[in-house]
Amino acid sequence: MDDGEPEPATKDDLKAENQRQSLQFKAQHGLVVCFFLLLLLFHGLGIYLFCSGFLLSRLVLPDRSECAVPPIDLPRYDAGNAEKGCWHPKSFDKAVVIIVDALRYDFTVPFQPKPGDEQPHHFHNALPILYETAVQQPSNAFLRPFIADPPTTTLQRLKGLTTGTLPTFIDAGSNFAGTAIDEDNLVEQLFLAGRKVVHLGDDTWHSLFPGYFEPNLTKAYDSFNVWDLHTVDDGVSEHLFPLLEPEMKGRWDVVFGHYLGVDHAGHRYGPDHAAMADKLRQMDGVLRRVIERLDEETLLVVMGDHGMDVKGDHGGESDDEVEAALWMYSKKRIFGRGSDVPATPPATAKERPVGQIDLVPTLSLLLGMPVPFNNLGQPIEEAFLSSSKKPDYGNMAAVSRVTAAQIHRYQGEYAKARGLEESATSTTATLWKQAGNDYADAQSQGSKIVDAYKAFAAYQAENLRVCRGLWARFDLVSMSMGIVLLVGAFAIFALFGQGLIGDRSTLAPLLLTWGCAGTAAGAVVGAAIGLLPDVSLAQTTSFGAGFCGIVATLVGLWPARKILKAPLPRSLWGGLCMLATLLLCIGFAANSFTIWEDEQLLFLLATFGVLFLGSSLGQSDPDDQKIGAANALSFLFATRLSSLSRLCREEQMPNCRSTYYASATSSTSASWQLVIPFVVALGLPSIVKQFFHRTRNYHGSAIIWVGVALRIGLVFVAMFWLLDAVDDNDWYPDVSKATLKTARVLIAQLVLALSFAAGYATYLWASPLLEVKTEAAEAETPQLTSELTEPDDPNSPIFTPFNEQPKQPKNKLIIFGYANAHGTRYFLLPCAWILALLLVQKPMGQGTLALCFISILNLLEILDANSLHRSPVGPIVLALMGNYYFFKTGHQAALATIQWETAFIPLKTLQYPLSPLMVVLNTFGAQILCAIAVPAIGLWKVPPKQPALLGRVAGNLATHVFFYAAVAVATVVEAAWLRRHLMLYRVFMPRMLMAVVSLVLVEVVGILVALVAVRWSIGSVGDVFGWPGT
Amino acid sequence: MNPFATPKPTDLLPTSTSLLYANLHPILLLSILAFTFPAVVADPVPALLGLAPTTALLQGLYCVLCLPSTGQSPPEEKRKGGEKRKAGKAAGSQDVWAKVVPTFLSLLLTLLLTTPVLTLTLLLFGAPLTTHHPQTLLLALHLALLTTPPLYYVHGLTSTTWLQLASLQVPIDEVYGMTLGACAGAWVGAVPIPLDWDREWQKWPVTVLVGCYGGAVVGKVVGGWVFKGARVKMA
Structure with missing residues (x-):
């Protein structure tokens, strides 16, 4: 500054200069935000391309088959009378359907020695009744292999066994919360026709078909405890046999009994164990007793819903898992065999298998029900050929025709709803016409009716093949395109986050220009290619835009090559970050590591914690030493303490005990857990206050928000969960549920308003959390100015000369909280968000999320004490914490652990988009919180006039996203590679989905919440202290 | 003297017994582990309990025979040339006691101080909190025996030195390399636990124990030869 200038001019100049720099900062900030949004677009395009090739979906049609509306004209039958049979004369009034969970086909047929396998195993010859009856009384019974469509999990199988549809990963259109089947199915048809349906056993049925069963006779048992072999089975038998007594006639029409013992014996011991033999013999006895008590009018069906592998587990698509058994029995002589079929049941499951979906039309027509609308199965021959010497192909052709017609009607509706391609349906259309002609010929000209039946069967088989292709084929081209884009975007994040030396924010405009130009050019080229025939326009356009954009951005880095280095670790901390990321990514290729991810994250965080300690x-500075060590200890203990909150996934059993809820089988909190929110309400604000207080930043808005609003808000949160428990447990039966619900919803809305409206208002308009005192200076001593050079000392107030003019009265300003002006000012934002995030967590999750919040503050102090502001360790540990606390807030990388009920926390009815948003806040609360905390790493305890802060924040954010991008790339590549793996549906695909969803979410939150908000935080500090020169 | 001056890398005693045993030590450690391994897999608690005195003895021998004790670090400078033999003989029995007592104290400190701290550390890393306590405690004992007796013996109980040891600021030598190696080995040893191979040796704490011994031996050899005098670059 020029000493000769007059004073007022200097002031104005300063002001103008400040204004210019403020404007420059805002412009730069805007460009950085835009650059990150561009990177988000690349990720979005990559994920879109990959998922559209990988996650095949099926549209669930809401249509129902009606008794009076057959799908085709029935020439010799009057449809519509449920008593006689809706679309076809019925054969049975009643049915007992017994599902023996995991009944593999080879359990039911006599053992046949093979070379290398000469001795029978425990599971052989223990359940002979099915085979015996099928051989001795072929007109009363038949036994066939029963092939499941993977995934071979009970829930998916029950869907297939009642709707006749093929499983896909996503049944689009299925309802938002819960698992209830909302497409046409056999149980609902029976219920609507007024039949009395009873269910005994596995409680999965109740989540699938809520309210359809006779309440008095039905008994459901928990299916989760695989160690318990007998409770469910004994319970089913205890309630099943009384139903078969003559006096119970008329009280029920169809019984579904679901035995779990065989499955549990498999899970616990594996099939080749004496316990399995005992279990199968027990089943044999049960079935013999059922046969004794059966009357003429009742059909008995016994089946396995899936098989089991050599270890007794299931879920995948191996032969052992999909090969179940189906057996039907009746006292009436009704079952026939085709003319070209041997008399004995198939010796192995490879011969004459039927699909599990084939049971649906078979059972429907035998009981006189319409075939469910979405069914793709075909009637099973034995059930309709009649027991006479000559197989009744006329009857067979009739049922086959009506089933095929229903499938045809379904295909028509599906094509209308989703626009199937012409090529996919042309072969089936030809076959359909052919079958119709054959049938008409057989009717009028007396040609062979067998041909008509075969033609309908051929139509159905072809149709099934087309559907399988449509719903279960991966599009490798699209998947590869997605992987290329994800890898490219990952490279940009690595270079931008860890490969640049110097201020990143100055580079953003250049990269943004290149990237946008590339994206636009690529989109145009892609669209042009997309106009060619046989190419998908959306696919080529997205790939063109993404690919050219990424290449152009990388090219944009070329001018900056001088400040570019390979993003490789050069120190212990960097190496450890790289190692942690790499090990996790490699681990996701193995199902065991994916299953035990929560424990690995604890292990990695403990590693970081011990090294921090x-x-x-x-550290040579005693303050740094003390603060760093204390915070590292707190970090370690908070991490281990939260590890006690566990929600085990099925695959972790039996080595894991859930503590998240009252018991392993409930989804409500235990009453002692209700204390946790109150402890959080009492403790958390005080602890946060300490962190503000120590650097003398507990002033103004901090007192208002942390000291008052957060406290009140957290008490409300605790009250909300108390009311919720009162409602769940009926502690006060006199208070109506409606009152409780209203009160709860009001409280929740209040908390959300407090968090977002008041919290953001505080954040946007707060001035830096400083206190200024004026004191008369005794003398201008050199010490005072020397204090200025040590602004890092957090505990000392900073003395600045009030006026540089020596002639003025000597006053001095004491500024409290100078050292951490940036950090505390920004941290008001996480403090506002934590309130909303805690509201949507269950009590146990609130405890762990509060520990996460404290750990974040610990981490910030540790990084400062060890001068790690510039190291990648901060953002990476935050990312690890985000993933770790995801598990500790009662989640797993499995769709079943999504806490859907949180959608209703602030609402009485489902509302878009608020309800899904609540579920997102609940599910990814930890990742959101950690992403919001990322800028604090670069801002914590830095001097107010520190230059290039924005670049530092941008670098940290890029490094944070880098972790999620790495996990996304790894899981996507591994899911594509392992797409035929047994555990794809259970382990790899859910983890891949979690990775891509959390990547996008962390980016969105990181940009739109954290990075955008930095503008106000740096801005308000800059306005007070002036802007650092660039 | 600057309190933050870091100690120099430790050199072994320049006697032939020392060199012989220093080279024999890793082989002995690995052999006792290999010898007891089946028993450890079969029933870890008694096997580990039985193994611990042997390991303590080997580590004690290593201290007595190979390492300069606290404050004794520059003995070779004093005893040069012809003086060396003479002084060695004269000091005979006195010297042995001067070595055995600190060794004993080192082992005692290892048992009473390091073992509880390491047990706590293992729990922080995710060792079972409610079950398997004897296993965890014995694992901590073995890890302690492999890491700290030579450190106590060489560096004593100077707090600044121990703070530097904790923050990896000390140059690497055989002793420190063995410590770091054992810790790193234990860390790597935890990796195979979650795999669903259903092997008997996957049970707690077999893999970590093997990792400790393997890591200690590798660390000792690599620290004494390859990285001697190197420092860990923290940031």
């Missing part, structure tokens, strides 16, 4: 102990 060690490194802090070696």
Whole structure:
């Protein structure tokens, strides 16, 4: 500054200069935000391309088959009378359907020695009744292999066994919360026709078909405890046999009994174990007793819903898992065999298998029900050929025709709803016409009716093949395109986050220009290619835009090559970050590591914590040493303490005990857990206050928000969950549920308003959390100015000369909280968000999320004490914490653990988009919180006039996203590679989905919440202290 | 003297017994582990309990025979040339006691101080909190025996030195390399636990124990030869 200038001019100049720099900062900030949005677009395009090739979906049609509306004209039958049979004369009034969970086909047929397998195993010859009856009384019974469509999990199988549809990963259109089947199915048809349906056993049925069963006779048992072999089975038998007594006639029409013992014996011991033999013999006895008590009018069906592998597990698509058994029995002589079929049941499951979906039309027509609308199965021959010497192909052709017609009607509706391609349906259309002609010929000209039946069967088989292709074929081209884009975007994040030396924010405009130009050019080229025939326009356009954009951005880095280095670790901390990321990514290729991810994250965080502790102990400054070590200890203990909150996934059993809820089988909190929100309400604000207070930043807005609003808000949160428990447990039966619900919803809305409206208002308009005192200076001593050079000392107030003119009265300003002006000012934002995030967590999750919040503050102090502001360790540990606390808030990388009920926390009815948003806040609360905390790493305890802060924040955010991008790339590549793996549906695909969803979410939150908000935080500090020169 | 001056890398005693045993030590450690391994897999608690005195003895021998004790670090400078033999003989029995007592104290400190701290550390890393306590405690004992007796013996109980040891600021030598190696080995040893191979040796704490011994041996050899005098670059 020029000393000769007059004073007022200097002031104005300063003001103008400040204004210019403020404007420059805002412009730069805007460009950085735009650059990150561009990177988000690349990720979005990559994920879109990959998922559209990988996650095949099926549209669930809401249509129902009606008794009076057959799908085709029935020449010799009057449809519509449920008593006689809706579309076809019925054969049975009643049915007992017994599902023996995991009844593999080879359990039911006599053992046949093979070379290398000469001795029968425990599971052989223990359940002979099915085979015996099928051989001895072929007109009363038949036994066939029963092939399941993977995934071979009970829930998916029950869907297939009642709707006749093929499973896909996503049944689009299925309802938002819960698992209830909302497409046409056999149970609902029976219920609507007024039949009395009873269910005994596995409680999965109740989540699938809520309210359809006779309440008095039905008994459901928990299916989760695979160690318990007998409770469910004994319970089913206990309630099943009384139903078969003559006096119970008329009280029920169809019984579904679901035995779990065989499955549990498999899970616990594996099939080749004496316990399995006992279990199968027990089943044999049960079935013999059922046969004794059966009357003429009742059909008995016994089946396995899937098989089991050599270890007794299931879920995948191996032969052992899909090969179940189906057996039907009746006292009436009704079952026939085709003319070209041997008399004995198939010796192995490879001969004459039927699909599990084939049971649906078979059972429907035998009981006189219409075939469910979405069914793709075909009637099973034996059930309709009649027991006479000559197989009744006329009857067979009739049922086959009506089933095929229903499938044809379904295909028509599906094509209308989703626009199937012409090529996919042309072969089936030809076959359909052919079958119709054959049938008409057989009717009028007396040609062979067998041909008509075969033609309908051929139509159905072809149709099934087309559907399988449509719903279960991966599009490798699209998947590869997606992987290329994800890898490219990952490279940009690695270079931008860890490969640049110097201010990143100055580079953003250049990269943004290149990237946008590339994206636009690529989109145009892609669209042009997309106009060619046989190419998908959306696919080529997205790939063109993404690919050219990424290449152009990388080219844009070329001018900056001087400040570019390979993003490889050069120190212990960097190496450890790289190692942690790499190990996790490699681990996702193995199902065991994916299943135990929560424990690995604990292990990695403990590693970082112990090294933080060690490194802090070696600091030369005693303050740094003490603060660093204390915070590292707190970090370690908070991490281990939260590890006690567990929600086990099925695959972790039996080595894991759930503590998240009252018991392993409930989804409500235990009453002692209700204390946790109150402890959080009492403790968390005080602890946060300490962190503000220590650097003398607990002033103004901090007192208002942390000291008052957060406290009140957290008490409301605790009250909300108390009311919720009162409602769940009926502690006060006199208070109506409606009152409780209203009160709860009001509280929740209040908390959300407090968090977002008041919290953001505080954040946007707060001035830096400083206190300024004026004191008369005794003398201008050199010490005072020397204090200025040590602004890092957090505990000392900073003395600045009030006026540089020596002639003025000597006053001095004491500014409290100078050292951490940036950090505390920004941290008001996480403090506002934590309130909303805690509201949507269950009590146990609130405890762990509060520990996460404290750990974040610990981490910030540790990083400062060890001078790790510039190291990648901060953002990476935050990312690890985000993933770790995801598990500790009662989630797993499995769709079943999504806490859907949180959608209703602030609402009485489902509302879009608020309800799904609540579920997102609940599910990814930890990742959101950690992403919001990322800028605090670069801002914590830095001097107010520190230059290039924006670049530092941008670098940290890029490094944080880098972790999620790495996990996304790894899981996507591994899911594509392992797409035929047994555990694809259970382990790899859910983890891949979690990775891509959390990547996009962390980016959105990181940009739109954290990075955008930095503008106000740096801005308000800059306005007070002036802007650092660039 | 600057309190933050870091100690120099430790050199072994320049006697032939020392060199012989220093080279024999890793082989002995690995052999006792290999010898007891089936028993450890079969029933870890008694096997580990039985193994611990042997390991303590080997580590004690290593201290006595190979390492300069606290404050004794520059002995070779004093005893040069012809003086060396003479002084060695004269000091005979006195010297042995001067070595055995600190060794004993080192082992005692290892048992009473390091073992509880390491047990706590293992729990922080995710060792079972409610079950398997004897296993965890014995694992901590073995890890302690492999890491700290030579450190106590060489560096004593100077707090600044220990703070530097904790923050990896000390140059690497055989002793420190063995410590770091054992810790790193234990860390790597935890990796195979979650795999669904259903092997008997996957049970707690077999893999970590093997990792400790393997890591200690590798660390000792690599620290004494390859990285001697190197420092860990923290940031």
